[in-house]
Amino acid sequence: MNTDIFFWLAQDGITNGAIYALLALALLLVFAVTRVIFVPQGEFITFAALSLSLLEAGRVPGTIYILAFGGLAAGALELVVAWRERQLARLPRIAALYVAAPVAVALLVAWAAPRRFDQWIQVLLVLAMVVPLGPIVYRIAYQPLASASVLVLFIVSMAVHYVLVGLSLLFFGGEGLRASPFWDARFKLGVLEVSAQSLWVLAASVILIIALWLLFEHSIYGKALRATAINRVGARLVGIPTLLTGHLSFLLAAFIGAASGILIAPLTTLYYDTGFIIGLKGFVGAILGGMASYPLAAVGALVLGLLESFSSFWASAYKETIVFSLIVPVLVWLSLRSHHVEEEEKE
């Protein structure tokens, strides 16, 4: 291996690692606040990346149907609850939030798609389609089980993953798609050549991580999320609604998932189920951080990206095997460190 290849692999690894770091942070956030192991995060990546590619080609992405019907399903559930509790005054709000808004976004995208607007408008459209799916998924699948055990919530996640990956195949088909880069330039920095897209990804990841940090440190919503993560019952007692924190953390997760999808779309060809593997790599990053520490998770994700990049050079067929085996040494370390044997689920 010469220096050029080394730097090229390192750049590739850091770029992917930055995306894994973003995902790891979102997954940790959702887990800490709602105790949900959010496997379907991967599908948000897929939806965003493939939608962007389709918009670029001037085609209407099937995401609008997922959004519109998902909104209708969530709205129907809300309606049943409102009916049962005789709170019909909520109807206009339900109609606006779960029916009018998703349908409006869907119509807007259908109108805009063939007109091939600038790429940044396409990015906004993708965000408008994918981000609301977070709270919608929470409302439909998780909210009725908010107090269930981690393991039950995990099975729910797998069921949601199944539904979304099936829908992904239905609406995007089996072919792979790749978006064009935001900025197709390359720079010379001494010996190494840097692609503008990599810089984009890095800059966006860093900005998003800082934005998340600011949100957590300085906004009332961020503080509510932190309080819930530290002590759910305590947070409820001081008046922080579990519903709000649940919706909010899923909104953030969907946003980060969609952003990752948009960033990764020009870097690699994505298929309807690629997001699952990418999302799981975010989990491996999070596990490297012990499922608790945000900075450690980010570092873990970077290590993961580099390992993946270098193993694709030396043993490309075994790339995934090597990457997913990385958790073994970490688990050994965590296991040696834990002295607490008794682990019980709450009935």
Add this chain to the structure above:
Amino acid sequence: MSAGRIAMALFIAFLAAAPFALSEFYVTLMNYIGLATLVTLGLVLLTGVAGLMSFGQQVFVGFGAYATAVLTIQYGASPWLGLGAGLAFTAVAALGLGLITVRLSGHYLPISTLAWGIAFYYAFGNLEFIGRYDGLQGIPAIRIFGWEVASGRESYVLIWVATLAALLAAHNLLDSRSGRAIRALRFRATMAESFGIDTARLKLIVFVYAALLAALSGWLYAHFLHFVSPGAFNVNIGIEYLFMAVVGGASQVWGAVIGASLLTLLKEWLKDILPAFFEQSGNYEAIVFGLLMLPLLHRARDGLMPVLARLGRAHRRIPMKVVAANPLPRRAGPAAGEPLLGLAGVQKNFGGLAAVRALSFEMRAGEILGLIGPNGAGKSTVFNVVTGVLPADAGEVRFRGARIDALPARRIARLAIARTFQHVNLVGGMSVLENVAIGAHLRGAKGTLPAMLRLDREEERRLLHEAARQVERVGLAAHLGEPSASLALGQQRMVEIARALAADPVLLLLDEPAAGLRFQEKQALAALLQRLRAEGTSILLVEHDMDFVMGLVDRLVVMDFGEKIAEGLPREIQANPLVIEAYLGGIE
């Protein structure tokens, strides 16, 4: 004959008739159901009963299938050697993976299993010697004493004999000493440790057993299809096995059959009808599977089996028959007056809060020592430190002269210290008798294998007989067969005491045993404790009911804010101004 037995007989009759009555297509389908049942059964034990979740069972199926494929095709070995090698390899791999994950928090195992599912799928697909993504073809048929299991119908016999045997073994296992311990793992691990059960080891055993069942399924699969390829062991298959366990009812052995049958049939049916709706082919049944799982998890989290079981025994009360048996040997305790339990300078902090501060007291054999104090004084923390549930931060705890403060709970249980819990800690779905039998865990020795083969019956009779004796002693003989969760809270506390007594303790620690009891029940409890003292059992008692305490104990230790404020005879304590101030507040 009970509804359950009728259902059982019908099921066996159907299985026996099926190869003669069904077409080749349905026999093949039944084979797939049997193979899936084996894997799902492992998951029922692992997830539903022991509370460990795995999405990676398909990897162990793959080990079983590839091991026999490689040995029989490339080395011309016998399929039986293939079975042995597959099981051995799986056992070693599962032991390794289990050792690093079962000790960690519940959610690490499912994530790890997903990760190794992907890792091994790509490994299967890229390794040259197992044929990469093309797989291996031409796996020979199994021969048993000259009978060649060649056709699908012949495979049916082999697959279902193995499946039924595994179901029976699992059923036997759950109805045994080890089985009761396994059933306590999911929700009551702390309690199990306090009665001497090594929960980490037991979890590992269940994990390896589930993996071996999966490997067995893989072996049968390879010789039935004569072909293996990585496609059969991808991540989705692993997820579907878990769905099968959940649909059937993850805590019921027979739920495995129901879940595996329903989802296998549904998948086949969806593969027929879904292409009519969609232009292209693909894994669309995933959408239906996922959409079916959601309401099931929302509405019937325990799966379909409990619903069916309720239909069967709606108006029936199970009479509990306990067969007479030789009583278990009792242990020789210390002579009255010998030093029994000693605390010296014990300290326990929770963050910045000192729950127990420099606490010292002595207790002699044959006495009832009361530990009292206002709420939050640290009494239950003392219990947890003495029984090894919490480690002490400083100080010494001695029992019969030997230090025990560094020992884990299950080692302390071996020294004949038994306890009850302030918050009732019973396994809700288990009968009163079985709950109490957990207390006698250390008085038996038969493990999982003898239990599966029913070689443990003599010991089992003796354990249950002892448990029944203790249930009778606390006055609950009429409730022997009822699920403990159906009892009133006061009765559940008595079950806790019976369970502690079943351990044949030298020292009994009772945490608020009289709370929630009616007056007569309290009198009966006091009489029981006095009888125990007369028999030589020493008792450390935490209790708030002063009438109950004062009439019963020999001596008292009073705690407030983690410190000992007084110690002495009941009438001395009643007159102690410090104690009065702690309870009633000072007079300014």
